[in-house]
Amino acid sequence: MTKTTAAGKTRRQIYEDRLRRRSMLIAGGSTLAVFLAVVILVPMAPGWDRVKASFFNWEVFAKTFPKLLEAFKLDVAIFLWSAPAIVILGLLVALARDTRNPALFPLRILGAAYTDIFRGVPVVLTVYLIGFGIPGLGLPRPWNSPYIWGSLALILTYSAYVAEIFRSGIESVHASQRAAAASLGLSDADSMRFVILPQAIRRVIPAQMNMFIALQKDVALLSFIGPVEIFRQAGVFKSLLANFTPYVGAAVIFLAVTIPATRYADYLLAKQNRERS
Amino acid sequence: MAKITLKAVEKRFGDNTVCDGIDLEVEEGEMVCLIGASGAGKSTLLRCINLLETIEDGEILLDGEDISLPGLDPQPVRRRIGMVFQSYNLFPHMTAAENVMLAPRRVYKKSRAALRPEITELFERFGLADRMDHYPDQLSGGQQQRVAIVRALAMKPEVMLFDEITSALDPQLVGEVLDVLRLLKDSGMTMVLATHEMGFAREAADKVCFLKDGKVVEEGAPSAVFDTPQHPDTQAFLARALK
Ligand SMILES: Nc1ncnc2c1ncn2[C@@H]1O[C@H](COP(=O)(O)OP(=O)(O)O)[C@@H](O)[C@H]1O
Ligand SMILES: [Mg+2]
16 A cells, blocks of 8 residues: 555655756746856847847837738749649659569669659759749740749759658668558559558658658748849848848748748657657 | 469578478368467468568468469458458547448448448457447457458458457467457358467467478378477477477
Protein backbone atom coordinates (compact mmCIF):
# COMPACT_ATOMS: atom_id res chain seq x y z
CA MET A 1 0.00 0.00 0.00
CA THR A 2 1.26 3.50 -0.82
CA LYS A 3 1.09 6.17 1.80
CA THR A 4 -0.97 9.14 0.65
CA THR A 5 -1.36 12.51 2.33
CA ALA A 6 -4.59 14.34 2.98
CA ALA A 7 -4.50 15.88 -0.53
CA GLY A 8 -4.38 12.38 -1.99
CA LYS A 9 -0.82 12.73 -3.24
CA THR A 10 2.08 10.38 -2.76
CA ARG A 11 5.40 11.58 -1.33
CA ARG A 12 6.88 11.29 -4.81
CA GLN A 13 4.19 13.52 -6.34
CA ILE A 14 4.66 16.20 -3.69
CA TYR A 15 8.41 16.13 -4.21
CA GLU A 16 8.03 16.44 -8.01
CA ASP A 17 5.49 19.27 -7.68
CA ARG A 18 8.01 21.18 -5.57
CA LEU A 19 10.77 20.59 -8.16
CA ARG A 20 8.50 21.77 -10.97
CA ARG A 21 7.54 24.99 -9.11
CA ARG A 22 11.18 25.70 -8.42
CA SER A 23 12.33 25.33 -12.03
CA MET A 24 9.42 27.42 -13.30
CA LEU A 25 10.41 30.21 -10.94
CA ILE A 26 14.04 30.11 -12.05
CA ALA A 27 13.12 30.04 -15.76
CA GLY A 28 10.68 32.93 -15.35
CA GLY A 29 13.16 34.99 -13.36
CA SER A 30 16.06 34.56 -15.78
CA THR A 31 13.86 35.30 -18.81
CA LEU A 32 12.62 38.51 -17.20
CA ALA A 33 16.19 39.57 -16.41
CA VAL A 34 17.38 39.09 -19.99
CA PHE A 35 14.31 40.84 -21.38
CA LEU A 36 14.79 43.86 -19.10
CA ALA A 37 18.47 44.05 -20.00
CA VAL A 38 17.60 44.18 -23.72
CA VAL A 39 14.88 46.78 -23.25
CA ILE A 40 17.06 48.99 -21.05
CA LEU A 41 20.49 48.48 -22.61
CA VAL A 42 19.70 48.52 -26.34
CA PRO A 43 18.26 52.08 -26.37
CA MET A 44 21.37 53.18 -24.46
CA ALA A 45 23.60 51.97 -27.29
CA PRO A 46 25.21 54.77 -29.35
CA GLY A 47 23.29 55.39 -32.59
CA TRP A 48 20.10 53.75 -31.33
CA ASP A 49 18.06 56.83 -32.17
CA ARG A 50 19.16 56.71 -35.78
CA VAL A 51 18.43 52.98 -36.00
CA LYS A 52 15.01 53.53 -34.48
CA ALA A 53 14.14 56.37 -36.84
CA SER A 54 15.24 54.41 -39.89
CA PHE A 55 13.89 50.90 -39.11
CA PHE A 56 11.22 51.25 -36.45
CA ASN A 57 9.42 54.44 -37.34
CA TRP A 58 5.90 53.95 -36.05
CA GLU A 59 4.32 56.62 -38.26
CA VAL A 60 5.81 55.10 -41.42
CA PHE A 61 4.81 51.65 -40.25
CA ALA A 62 1.18 52.62 -39.65
CA LYS A 63 0.95 54.42 -42.98
CA THR A 64 2.50 51.69 -45.17
CA PHE A 65 1.36 48.48 -43.45
CA PRO A 66 -2.14 48.26 -45.00
CA LYS A 67 -0.70 48.72 -48.50
CA LEU A 68 1.93 46.08 -47.78
CA LEU A 69 -0.75 43.70 -46.62
CA GLU A 70 -2.63 44.39 -49.85
CA ALA A 71 0.49 43.66 -51.91
CA PHE A 72 1.06 40.44 -49.95
CA LYS A 73 -2.18 39.12 -51.46
CA LEU A 74 -0.31 38.86 -54.74
CA ASP A 75 2.41 36.75 -53.06
CA VAL A 76 -0.27 34.47 -51.69
CA ALA A 77 -1.99 34.22 -55.08
CA ILE A 78 1.27 33.30 -56.85
CA PHE A 79 1.88 30.73 -54.13
CA LEU A 80 -1.61 29.29 -54.46
CA TRP A 81 -1.44 28.63 -58.18
CA SER A 82 2.17 27.45 -58.12
CA ALA A 83 1.86 25.00 -55.21
CA PRO A 84 -0.57 22.49 -56.83
CA ALA A 85 1.50 22.52 -60.02
CA ILE A 86 4.62 21.79 -57.95
CA VAL A 87 2.98 18.86 -56.17
CA ILE A 88 1.84 17.31 -59.45
CA LEU A 89 5.06 17.90 -61.39
CA GLY A 90 7.19 16.83 -58.41
CA LEU A 91 5.27 13.58 -58.07
CA LEU A 92 5.51 12.87 -61.82
CA VAL A 93 9.27 13.47 -61.80
CA ALA A 94 9.70 11.24 -58.74
CA LEU A 95 7.74 8.45 -60.44
CA ALA A 96 9.64 8.92 -63.71
CA ARG A 97 12.95 8.57 -61.86
CA ASP A 98 11.67 5.39 -60.21
CA THR A 99 10.35 3.63 -63.29
CA ARG A 100 11.77 0.24 -64.25
CA ASN A 101 10.07 0.03 -67.61
CA PRO A 102 12.85 0.05 -70.27
CA ALA A 103 10.61 1.93 -72.71
CA LEU A 104 10.52 4.77 -70.21
CA PHE A 105 14.28 4.83 -69.72
CA PRO A 106 14.59 8.22 -71.45
CA LEU A 107 12.18 9.59 -68.85
CA ARG A 108 14.50 8.37 -66.10
CA ILE A 109 17.45 10.19 -67.61
CA LEU A 110 15.39 13.31 -68.18
CA GLY A 111 14.13 13.19 -64.62
CA ALA A 112 17.64 12.89 -63.23
CA ALA A 113 18.97 15.71 -65.42
CA TYR A 114 16.02 17.87 -64.49
CA THR A 115 16.48 17.52 -60.74
CA ASP A 116 20.25 18.01 -61.02
CA ILE A 117 19.93 21.19 -63.07
CA PHE A 118 17.17 22.94 -61.19
CA ARG A 119 18.57 22.11 -57.78
CA GLY A 120 22.02 23.23 -58.89
CA VAL A 121 21.14 26.72 -60.12
CA PRO A 122 20.34 29.61 -57.73
CA VAL A 123 16.58 30.29 -57.78
CA VAL A 124 17.12 33.95 -58.59
CA LEU A 125 19.05 32.99 -61.72
CA THR A 126 16.26 30.72 -62.93
CA VAL A 127 13.73 33.46 -62.22
CA TYR A 128 15.79 35.90 -64.30
CA LEU A 129 16.43 33.52 -67.17
CA ILE A 130 12.87 32.32 -67.56
CA GLY A 131 10.90 35.22 -66.11
CA PHE A 132 12.85 37.93 -67.92
CA GLY A 133 14.29 36.04 -70.85
CA ILE A 134 11.22 34.39 -72.31
CA PRO A 135 8.89 37.42 -72.27
CA GLY A 136 11.84 39.28 -73.83
CA LEU A 137 11.54 37.10 -76.94
CA GLY A 138 8.68 39.37 -78.03
CA LEU A 139 5.78 37.02 -77.39
CA PRO A 140 2.25 38.42 -77.93
CA ARG A 141 0.02 39.23 -74.97
CA PRO A 142 -0.84 37.57 -72.63
CA TRP A 143 2.12 35.24 -73.21
CA ASN A 144 4.66 37.92 -72.38
CA SER A 145 3.38 38.21 -68.80
CA PRO A 146 6.08 37.99 -66.14
CA TYR A 147 3.47 36.39 -63.88
CA ILE A 148 3.32 33.33 -66.09
CA TRP A 149 7.04 32.93 -66.64
CA GLY A 150 8.04 33.95 -63.14
CA SER A 151 5.63 31.41 -61.67
CA LEU A 152 6.96 28.81 -64.09
CA ALA A 153 10.50 29.48 -62.87
CA LEU A 154 9.38 28.84 -59.29
CA ILE A 155 7.39 25.77 -60.31
CA LEU A 156 10.34 24.24 -62.17
CA THR A 157 12.78 24.90 -59.33
CA TYR A 158 10.60 23.74 -56.49
CA SER A 159 9.32 20.66 -58.35
CA ALA A 160 12.91 19.43 -58.50
CA TYR A 161 13.26 19.61 -54.70
CA VAL A 162 9.78 18.26 -54.04
CA ALA A 163 10.43 15.33 -56.42
CA GLU A 164 13.55 14.35 -54.48
CA ILE A 165 11.63 14.43 -51.20
CA PHE A 166 8.89 12.23 -52.67
CA ARG A 167 11.60 9.86 -53.90
CA SER A 168 13.18 9.60 -50.46
CA GLY A 169 9.72 8.79 -49.10
CA ILE A 170 9.17 6.08 -51.71
CA GLU A 171 12.53 4.54 -50.88
CA SER A 172 11.78 4.61 -47.14
CA VAL A 173 8.87 2.17 -47.57
CA HIS A 174 10.27 -1.27 -46.80
CA ALA A 175 10.77 -3.73 -49.68
CA SER A 176 8.58 -6.25 -47.84
CA GLN A 177 5.55 -4.05 -48.60
CA ARG A 178 6.29 -4.35 -52.32
CA ALA A 179 6.76 -8.11 -51.93
CA ALA A 180 3.42 -8.44 -50.13
CA ALA A 181 1.66 -6.45 -52.85
CA ALA A 182 3.33 -8.46 -55.62
CA SER A 183 2.49 -11.78 -53.94
CA LEU A 184 -1.19 -10.83 -54.15
CA GLY A 185 -0.89 -10.45 -57.91
CA LEU A 186 -1.12 -6.65 -57.92
CA SER A 187 0.53 -4.92 -60.87
CA ASP A 188 3.57 -2.69 -60.26
CA ALA A 189 1.45 0.39 -60.97
CA ASP A 190 -1.28 -0.65 -58.51
CA SER A 191 1.28 -1.54 -55.89
CA MET A 192 2.83 1.93 -56.25
CA ARG A 193 -0.51 3.72 -56.25
CA PHE A 194 -2.29 1.91 -53.42
CA VAL A 195 0.49 0.52 -51.24
CA ILE A 196 3.74 2.47 -51.61
CA LEU A 197 2.71 6.05 -52.40
CA PRO A 198 0.15 6.53 -49.62
CA GLN A 199 2.75 5.52 -47.04
CA ALA A 200 5.53 7.51 -48.72
CA ILE A 201 3.49 10.71 -48.98
CA ARG A 202 2.40 10.55 -45.36
CA ARG A 203 6.01 10.24 -44.22
CA VAL A 204 7.28 13.25 -46.16
CA ILE A 205 4.48 15.71 -45.37
CA PRO A 206 6.55 17.64 -42.77
CA ALA A 207 9.54 17.89 -45.13
CA GLN A 208 7.27 19.05 -47.96
CA MET A 209 5.68 21.66 -45.69
CA ASN A 210 9.11 23.14 -45.09
CA MET A 211 9.66 23.31 -48.86
CA PHE A 212 6.39 25.20 -49.30
CA ILE A 213 7.27 27.64 -46.54
CA ALA A 214 10.48 28.35 -48.46
CA LEU A 215 8.42 28.77 -51.64
CA GLN A 216 6.19 31.39 -50.00
CA LYS A 217 9.32 33.37 -49.15
CA ASP A 218 10.88 32.93 -52.59
CA VAL A 219 7.80 34.36 -54.30
CA ALA A 220 9.41 37.70 -53.35
CA LEU A 221 12.09 36.98 -55.98
CA LEU A 222 9.52 37.72 -58.69
CA SER A 223 9.75 41.37 -57.63
CA PHE A 224 12.94 41.51 -59.72
CA ILE A 225 11.04 40.84 -62.93
CA GLY A 226 8.00 43.07 -62.51
CA PRO A 227 5.07 41.98 -60.33
CA VAL A 228 4.44 44.51 -57.56
CA GLU A 229 4.25 42.06 -54.71
CA ILE A 230 5.08 42.89 -51.12
CA PHE A 231 8.88 43.14 -51.43
CA ARG A 232 8.64 45.43 -54.44
CA GLN A 233 5.92 47.50 -52.73
CA ALA A 234 8.14 47.88 -49.67
CA GLY A 235 10.95 49.02 -51.97
CA VAL A 236 8.72 51.67 -53.51
CA PHE A 237 7.83 53.00 -50.05
CA LYS A 238 11.46 52.93 -48.99
CA SER A 239 12.46 55.14 -51.93
CA LEU A 240 9.48 57.41 -51.42
CA LEU A 241 9.93 57.91 -47.66
CA ALA A 242 13.68 57.34 -47.45
CA ASN A 243 13.01 54.92 -44.60
CA PHE A 244 13.56 51.18 -44.05
CA THR A 245 10.54 50.63 -41.84
CA PRO A 246 8.41 49.30 -44.76
CA TYR A 247 10.88 46.44 -45.15
CA VAL A 248 10.48 45.68 -41.46
CA GLY A 249 6.72 45.73 -42.01
CA ALA A 250 7.09 43.24 -44.87
CA ALA A 251 9.24 41.01 -42.66
CA VAL A 252 6.55 41.09 -39.96
CA ILE A 253 3.95 39.93 -42.50
CA PHE A 254 6.17 37.07 -43.71
CA LEU A 255 6.86 35.98 -40.14
CA ALA A 256 3.16 35.98 -39.29
CA VAL A 257 2.76 33.28 -41.94
CA THR A 258 6.00 31.34 -41.72
CA ILE A 259 6.39 30.96 -37.96
CA PRO A 260 3.04 29.21 -37.36
CA ALA A 261 3.57 27.07 -40.47
CA THR A 262 7.07 26.04 -39.38
CA ARG A 263 5.85 25.24 -35.89
CA TYR A 264 3.07 23.11 -37.32
CA ALA A 265 5.51 21.20 -39.53
CA ASP A 266 7.76 20.57 -36.51
CA TYR A 267 4.76 19.37 -34.53
CA LEU A 268 3.75 16.92 -37.29
CA LEU A 269 7.29 15.60 -37.51
CA ALA A 270 7.52 15.09 -33.75
CA LYS A 271 4.17 13.31 -33.81
CA GLN A 272 5.30 10.97 -36.60
CA ASN A 273 8.52 10.16 -34.77
CA ARG A 274 6.56 9.33 -31.64
CA GLU A 275 4.19 7.09 -33.59
CA ARG A 276 6.99 5.16 -35.25
CA SER A 277 9.03 4.51 -32.13
CA MET B 1 0.43 -35.00 -61.75
CA ALA B 2 1.75 -33.10 -58.77
CA LYS B 3 0.34 -29.63 -58.01
CA ILE B 4 3.84 -28.18 -57.75
CA THR B 5 7.02 -29.75 -59.08
CA LEU B 6 10.52 -28.38 -58.59
CA LYS B 7 13.21 -29.80 -60.84
CA ALA B 8 16.86 -29.10 -60.05
CA VAL B 9 16.09 -25.52 -59.01
CA GLU B 10 19.15 -23.35 -58.65
CA LYS B 11 19.19 -19.87 -57.13
CA ARG B 12 22.30 -17.77 -56.57
CA PHE B 13 22.86 -14.38 -54.95
CA GLY B 14 26.21 -13.43 -56.48
CA ASP B 15 28.60 -16.23 -55.55
CA ASN B 16 26.26 -17.56 -52.87
CA THR B 17 24.29 -20.59 -54.12
CA VAL B 18 21.17 -20.52 -51.97
CA CYS B 19 19.16 -23.24 -53.76
CA ASP B 20 21.48 -25.90 -55.04
CA GLY B 21 19.58 -28.29 -57.31
CA ILE B 22 16.36 -28.69 -55.35
CA ASP B 23 13.83 -31.36 -56.41
CA LEU B 24 10.44 -31.35 -54.73
CA GLU B 25 6.91 -32.53 -55.42
CA VAL B 26 3.80 -31.23 -53.69
CA GLU B 27 0.59 -33.13 -54.39
CA GLU B 28 -2.82 -31.48 -54.51
CA GLY B 29 -4.18 -31.01 -50.97
CA GLU B 30 -0.86 -31.89 -49.37
CA MET B 31 0.90 -29.99 -46.60
CA VAL B 32 4.69 -30.00 -47.00
CA CYS B 33 6.90 -28.60 -44.26
CA LEU B 34 10.40 -27.29 -44.96
CA ILE B 35 12.65 -27.50 -41.93
CA GLY B 36 16.29 -26.58 -41.49
CA ALA B 37 18.60 -24.14 -39.77
CA SER B 38 18.38 -20.42 -40.40
CA GLY B 39 20.12 -19.61 -43.70
CA ALA B 40 19.36 -23.04 -45.21
CA GLY B 41 17.38 -21.41 -48.02
CA LYS B 42 13.77 -22.06 -46.94
CA SER B 43 12.53 -18.49 -47.46
CA THR B 44 14.32 -18.15 -50.76
CA LEU B 45 12.79 -21.38 -52.04
CA LEU B 46 9.27 -20.15 -51.18
CA ARG B 47 9.97 -16.78 -52.80
CA CYS B 48 11.13 -18.57 -55.95
CA ILE B 49 7.89 -20.57 -56.12
CA ASN B 50 5.92 -17.32 -55.86
CA LEU B 51 8.16 -15.77 -58.55
CA LEU B 52 9.34 -13.06 -56.16
CA GLU B 53 12.84 -14.28 -57.09
CA THR B 54 14.00 -15.53 -60.48
CA ILE B 55 15.92 -18.80 -60.64
CA GLU B 56 19.21 -19.37 -62.45
CA ASP B 57 18.51 -22.93 -63.54
CA GLY B 58 15.95 -25.72 -63.25
CA GLU B 59 12.18 -25.62 -63.57
CA ILE B 60 9.17 -24.87 -61.41
CA LEU B 61 5.92 -26.42 -62.61
CA LEU B 62 2.39 -25.52 -61.48
CA ASP B 63 -0.11 -28.15 -62.68
CA GLY B 64 2.62 -29.35 -65.03
CA GLU B 65 3.03 -25.91 -66.59
CA ASP B 66 6.46 -24.26 -66.44
CA ILE B 67 6.02 -21.04 -64.46
CA SER B 68 9.77 -20.36 -64.28
CA LEU B 69 9.97 -19.69 -68.01
CA PRO B 70 12.09 -16.54 -68.44
CA GLY B 71 9.91 -13.70 -69.68
CA LEU B 72 6.67 -15.15 -68.35
CA ASP B 73 4.30 -12.56 -66.83
CA PRO B 74 4.46 -13.35 -63.09
CA GLN B 75 1.23 -11.65 -62.04
CA PRO B 76 -1.32 -14.27 -63.21
CA VAL B 77 0.80 -16.96 -61.54
CA ARG B 78 1.05 -15.08 -58.24
CA ARG B 79 -2.75 -14.81 -58.12
CA ARG B 80 -2.88 -18.60 -58.05
CA ILE B 81 -0.28 -18.87 -55.29
CA GLY B 82 -0.83 -17.04 -52.00
CA MET B 83 2.00 -16.19 -49.66
CA VAL B 84 2.17 -15.20 -45.99
CA PHE B 85 5.32 -13.73 -44.49
CA GLN B 86 7.00 -13.93 -41.10
CA SER B 87 6.55 -10.19 -40.50
CA TYR B 88 2.84 -10.12 -41.58
CA ASN B 89 3.47 -7.24 -44.04
CA LEU B 90 -0.04 -5.87 -43.71
CA PHE B 91 -0.50 -2.47 -45.33
CA PRO B 92 -0.43 -0.16 -42.28
CA HIS B 93 -2.51 2.63 -43.82
CA MET B 94 -5.55 0.41 -44.48
CA THR B 95 -8.04 -1.33 -42.21
CA ALA B 96 -8.01 -5.12 -42.07
CA ALA B 97 -10.99 -5.25 -44.45
CA GLU B 98 -9.33 -2.84 -46.91
CA ASN B 99 -6.13 -4.91 -46.79
CA VAL B 100 -8.13 -7.96 -47.76
CA MET B 101 -10.23 -6.29 -50.46
CA LEU B 102 -7.46 -4.39 -52.28
CA ALA B 103 -6.21 -7.17 -54.55
CA PRO B 104 -9.64 -8.62 -55.48
CA ARG B 105 -10.86 -5.10 -56.22
CA ARG B 106 -7.93 -4.22 -58.46
CA VAL B 107 -7.24 -7.59 -60.05
CA TYR B 108 -10.73 -9.08 -60.39
CA LYS B 109 -12.43 -5.67 -60.67
CA LYS B 110 -14.97 -6.50 -57.97
CA SER B 111 -16.69 -3.74 -56.02
CA ARG B 112 -16.40 -3.36 -52.26
CA ALA B 113 -20.13 -4.03 -51.93
CA ALA B 114 -19.82 -7.27 -53.90
CA LEU B 115 -16.80 -8.38 -51.86
CA ARG B 116 -18.09 -7.51 -48.41
CA PRO B 117 -20.25 -10.65 -47.85
CA GLU B 118 -17.59 -13.18 -48.85
CA ILE B 119 -14.90 -11.26 -46.97
CA THR B 120 -17.06 -11.08 -43.86
CA GLU B 121 -17.48 -14.82 -44.08
CA LEU B 122 -13.68 -15.30 -44.22
CA PHE B 123 -13.15 -13.02 -41.22
CA GLU B 124 -15.80 -14.93 -39.29
CA ARG B 125 -14.27 -18.27 -40.15
CA PHE B 126 -10.95 -17.18 -38.66
CA GLY B 127 -12.42 -15.54 -35.57
CA LEU B 128 -11.81 -11.99 -36.73
CA ALA B 129 -15.36 -10.77 -37.33
CA ASP B 130 -15.05 -7.87 -34.88
CA ARG B 131 -11.64 -6.81 -36.19
CA MET B 132 -12.53 -6.03 -39.80
CA ASP B 133 -12.42 -2.28 -39.45
CA HIS B 134 -9.36 -2.09 -37.23
CA TYR B 135 -5.99 -0.85 -38.47
CA PRO B 136 -3.05 -3.26 -38.25
CA ASP B 137 -1.46 -1.39 -35.33
CA GLN B 138 -4.66 -1.94 -33.34
CA LEU B 139 -4.33 -5.71 -33.70
CA SER B 140 -2.23 -8.25 -31.81
CA GLY B 141 0.50 -10.10 -33.72
CA GLY B 142 -1.64 -13.22 -33.93
CA GLN B 143 -4.59 -11.25 -35.27
CA GLN B 144 -2.40 -9.46 -37.81
CA GLN B 145 -1.02 -12.76 -39.05
CA ARG B 146 -4.51 -14.20 -39.39
CA VAL B 147 -5.60 -11.11 -41.36
CA ALA B 148 -2.58 -11.66 -43.63
CA ILE B 149 -3.78 -15.22 -44.22
CA VAL B 150 -7.31 -14.00 -44.97
CA ARG B 151 -5.84 -11.42 -47.35
CA ALA B 152 -4.06 -14.14 -49.32
CA LEU B 153 -7.14 -16.42 -49.28
CA ALA B 154 -9.37 -13.66 -50.66
CA MET B 155 -7.62 -14.12 -54.01
CA LYS B 156 -8.84 -17.74 -53.99
CA PRO B 157 -5.38 -19.22 -54.53
CA GLU B 158 -4.80 -22.87 -55.39
CA VAL B 159 -1.63 -23.07 -53.31
CA MET B 160 -0.54 -21.28 -50.12
CA LEU B 161 3.06 -20.62 -49.08
CA PHE B 162 3.85 -19.80 -45.44
CA ASP B 163 7.25 -18.47 -44.43
CA GLU B 164 7.77 -19.01 -40.70
CA ILE B 165 4.52 -17.26 -39.97
CA THR B 166 4.66 -17.93 -36.23
CA SER B 167 8.30 -16.94 -35.64
CA ALA B 168 7.57 -13.30 -34.83
CA LEU B 169 4.74 -14.10 -32.42
CA ASP B 170 4.67 -14.26 -28.64
CA PRO B 171 4.49 -17.93 -27.61
CA GLN B 172 0.90 -17.66 -26.33
CA LEU B 173 -0.26 -16.39 -29.75
CA VAL B 174 1.30 -19.19 -31.81
CA GLY B 175 -1.56 -21.60 -31.14
CA GLU B 176 -4.29 -19.48 -32.73
CA VAL B 177 -2.31 -19.17 -35.97
CA LEU B 178 -1.51 -22.90 -36.10
CA ASP B 179 -5.25 -23.58 -35.65
CA VAL B 180 -5.88 -21.57 -38.80
CA LEU B 181 -3.38 -23.75 -40.68
CA ARG B 182 -5.17 -26.91 -39.50
CA LEU B 183 -8.47 -25.44 -40.67
CA LEU B 184 -6.97 -24.73 -44.08
CA LYS B 185 -5.51 -28.19 -44.39
CA ASP B 186 -8.90 -29.73 -43.57
CA SER B 187 -10.45 -27.64 -46.35
CA GLY B 188 -8.07 -29.32 -48.81
CA MET B 189 -5.67 -26.44 -49.47
CA THR B 190 -2.27 -27.30 -50.96
CA MET B 191 0.31 -25.79 -48.62
CA VAL B 192 4.08 -25.39 -48.34
CA LEU B 193 5.43 -24.15 -45.01
CA ALA B 194 8.81 -23.11 -43.79
CA THR B 195 8.59 -23.67 -40.06
CA HIS B 196 10.42 -24.07 -36.78
CA GLU B 197 7.33 -25.58 -35.11
CA MET B 198 8.55 -29.19 -35.07
CA GLY B 199 5.61 -30.46 -33.04
CA PHE B 200 3.17 -29.00 -35.54
CA ALA B 201 5.11 -30.35 -38.53
CA ARG B 202 5.16 -33.84 -37.05
CA GLU B 203 1.43 -33.77 -36.32
CA ALA B 204 0.02 -32.02 -39.39
CA ALA B 205 2.42 -32.38 -42.33
CA ASP B 206 2.05 -34.98 -45.05
CA LYS B 207 5.70 -34.63 -45.93
CA VAL B 208 8.73 -33.05 -44.26
CA CYS B 209 11.81 -31.81 -46.12
CA PHE B 210 15.04 -31.09 -44.33
CA LEU B 211 17.14 -28.44 -46.09
CA LYS B 212 20.79 -27.66 -45.51
CA ASP B 213 22.96 -25.27 -47.50
CA GLY B 214 20.37 -25.09 -50.27
CA LYS B 215 20.03 -28.85 -50.70
CA VAL B 216 17.27 -31.27 -49.73
CA VAL B 217 19.17 -33.60 -47.43
CA GLU B 218 16.27 -35.78 -46.41
CA GLU B 219 12.54 -35.95 -47.05
CA GLY B 220 9.67 -38.25 -46.20
CA ALA B 221 6.69 -38.80 -43.93
CA PRO B 222 7.01 -36.89 -40.64
CA SER B 223 7.23 -40.07 -38.62
CA ALA B 224 10.15 -41.28 -40.75
CA VAL B 225 12.07 -37.99 -40.71
CA PHE B 226 11.50 -37.20 -37.03
CA ASP B 227 11.73 -40.70 -35.53
CA THR B 228 14.24 -42.43 -37.74
CA PRO B 229 16.29 -39.78 -39.54
CA GLN B 230 18.81 -41.42 -41.86
CA HIS B 231 21.27 -38.63 -42.59
CA PRO B 232 23.72 -37.49 -39.89
CA ASP B 233 22.96 -33.81 -40.68
CA THR B 234 19.26 -34.42 -40.07
CA GLN B 235 20.03 -36.23 -36.85
CA ALA B 236 22.24 -33.38 -35.65
CA PHE B 237 19.65 -30.72 -36.58
CA LEU B 238 16.79 -32.56 -34.89
CA ALA B 239 18.85 -33.25 -31.78
CA ARG B 240 19.29 -29.48 -31.41
CA ALA B 241 15.79 -28.49 -32.51
CA LEU B 242 13.91 -30.95 -30.34
CA LYS B 243 15.97 -30.40 -27.21
N1 LIG C 1 18.03 -10.78 -51.25
C1 LIG C 1 19.14 -11.47 -50.92
N2 LIG C 1 20.35 -11.06 -51.35
C2 LIG C 1 21.46 -11.74 -51.03
N3 LIG C 1 21.49 -12.86 -50.29
C3 LIG C 1 20.32 -13.33 -49.81
C4 LIG C 1 19.09 -12.66 -50.10
N4 LIG C 1 18.09 -13.33 -49.50
C5 LIG C 1 18.67 -14.38 -48.88
N5 LIG C 1 20.01 -14.40 -49.05
C6 LIG C 1 20.94 -15.41 -48.54
O1 LIG C 1 20.45 -16.67 -48.87
C7 LIG C 1 20.71 -17.59 -47.84
C8 LIG C 1 19.45 -18.31 -47.46
O2 LIG C 1 18.57 -17.39 -46.84
P1 LIG C 1 17.06 -17.73 -46.51
O3 LIG C 1 16.40 -18.25 -47.74
O4 LIG C 1 16.47 -16.54 -45.87
O5 LIG C 1 17.20 -18.91 -45.47
P2 LIG C 1 16.19 -19.41 -44.36
O6 LIG C 1 14.84 -18.87 -44.69
O7 LIG C 1 16.27 -20.90 -44.42
O8 LIG C 1 16.69 -18.89 -43.05
C9 LIG C 1 21.36 -16.82 -46.73
O9 LIG C 1 22.74 -17.05 -46.79
C10 LIG C 1 21.03 -15.40 -47.03
O10 LIG C 1 22.06 -14.56 -46.60
MG1 LIG D 1 13.63 -17.60 -43.56
